[in-house]
Every structure is written in C-alpha cells, then in structure tokens.
Amino acid sequence: MLHIVNGDIVGDKLRAGNIRGDILVWREVYPVGPVFVEMDEPHQRSPRVEYLERTLGISADDYVTHYKSQEQILQNFHKYNEIVLWFEHDLFDQLMLSYLLHWFSKQTLGHTKLNLLCIGDYPGIDLFRGLGQLSAKQLEALAGTWQRIGQKELETGSRIWEAYTSPDVERHVEILHQDTSALPFAHAALELHVSRLPSAKNGLGIVEQTTLELIRHGVNTPHELFKEIGNRLSVLGMGDLEFWYRLRCMSERPHALLEIRGPHTFPDHRKKTTASFEKCEVALTEVGMTVAAGVKDWVEMKGINEWYGGLRLHDDLTWRWDSDRKQLVYTE
Structure with missing residues (x-):
C-alpha cells in the first residue's frame, strides 16, 4: 500500500503510527506560481522553477530533485495494490488532490x-x-475510513485541474458553476482561489485586502499578521513563505501599500525566520489607506505581473473580480 500525503509533518506522524505501507510526501505548492495541465514537460516546468526560486527562495536544484523523485514513485504505482490519498479541505490540498486525480485519470490502473x-x-x-x-x-484512528475513488472523482479532479491550469480567466470562474460535489470541499476552495484575483473595488486580492484591514485594526507585526490571515482565510491553506512573498510585494516601491519599519530580511525556505524580522512593525502607507478605502485601484497604479495557476496577469488587465456578485467585470 502507498500513502500519498500533503507534507512532511503528516508523513512523519504516519510513520510513527501503526500505518501499514509506504509513505510518499507530495512536495508542491500549486496555489503559487505557474502550473500547467501536464507538469512533466521540461519546457513548462522551467518557468515554475524560476518563479518559485525568485518568490519563495526555493532553489531550482531542490525543486527539480524533489519533483523527479516523487514523479518516479508515481510512475511505478502499479507495484501497489492500493493507494490512499490523504488530504484536507483547503485550496493547497484540493489543488494537490486535483492534480493527482487528473494524473491517475490518464493511467490504466489495472x-x-x-x-x-x-x-x-x-x-x-x-x-x-x-x-x-x-x-x-x-x-x-482515521486509517481504514477512506473511501474508494471512482470514475466520478477522477473526472471531477481532472476538470478542476484543467480549469485551474487554463490561461483563460473565464474557465477559472466557470468551474464554480459546475458540479464538483464528488469532491465536497472543492467548491469552497475554488471560490477562495478566484477571490485572490484583483477585485473590482480596488484591484486587491483577498489576501492583500485582508492584510490591510488587519493592519488598520492594530495588527502590526509580520508574524501576528500571518497568524490572523491563517485564522480568517484558513481555507487557503497558505504557508508562511507565500505570505512573506505577498507581504514583500505590498511593501515594494513605488506605490507601496505598507511600510515595514525596522531592519529586516524576509525569511526564505532556508531560513524560516530571523530575529530582525520578528521585531519589525508594519504600517499602512498613504497609498495603502487610499487603496484600502476603495478610492484607487492598485493594479492601475502599480501594474501587475503575477501567476495564479495557468492564469498570467499582465499590466493590460481588462477585468476585475466582483466578489459580491461572484462574477468578472470587464473594464473595456
């Protein structure tokens, strides 16, 4: 039996328990950076490698090594009579689950x-x-409570993955109107995914908007912000390295939304935290107060060059996401 899990903490605890079988920790962060329908093509993998190294500090060598190792185990799945996917409700896991279901949907399971x-x-x-x-x-105690994956689950996971990896923003929205009930947590996770896109109100995604609101209400250190973001937006399943990247983008000039006061270096995957970063204070700039109030659009002011799944956002963005009406709004 092979158990595929979402992180080393879970993998280590399963090994410590009386769980029969091999453990494969799937090391990926699909909510971050470019992803493509077929992830095993080198020419498609290279932009992802570059992005994760630039934004999260994950070295290209580390990423490629882990990728090849886990894909090799996946390719040899026929040696196992049973495979169990251990996942949870948040976007981080639902995308990982969708990728694996898409991959298995293309295989002859035997x-x-x-x-x-x-x-x-x-x-x-x-x-x-x-x-x-x-x-x-x-x-x-959860062992053995899993349910058999059938054709409906495979098809649903595949549809979600193909929508998420599409370069067409409308496909990211259309999946919300399709039946994804075979994966009960997918819909809520995907709703939060599209809420990360620039809003019709001020061009901010939900992470940036929530961060500014927290600062306005007195949360003023990086780690307290990360903790509160995790409480309010727990369905994102966002890790600290991604949040530090978002915080860094919000503090970059020109048109910075916030100011980080005190000497600091943002943590990366090699150095999870630094003493100077822990002691910093975060405050809104005048731009941040104006944008948070909905007076100005941050994308119009600063421009954008970002990836969400297969969707690349450029400066000439002609749409915004209306979270109240849950629909795209086109600006021209």
Missing part, C-alpha cells in the same frame, strides 16, 4: 485500487487547519 481520505474538521478542534494538527494516534 489491479491498483485508489482511495481517498479527505476531511474538513475533526472532533475537539475548533479551527481545523489540516491533518498536521492531529497526533499520530489520531491519524492512526
């Missing part, structure tokens, strides 16, 4: 049976963020 364990809460935990919160014993 004797291999696919199973899914996917949860969005756990008894006794008020704000369930993920499987990593559970102890080895709690994870062990």
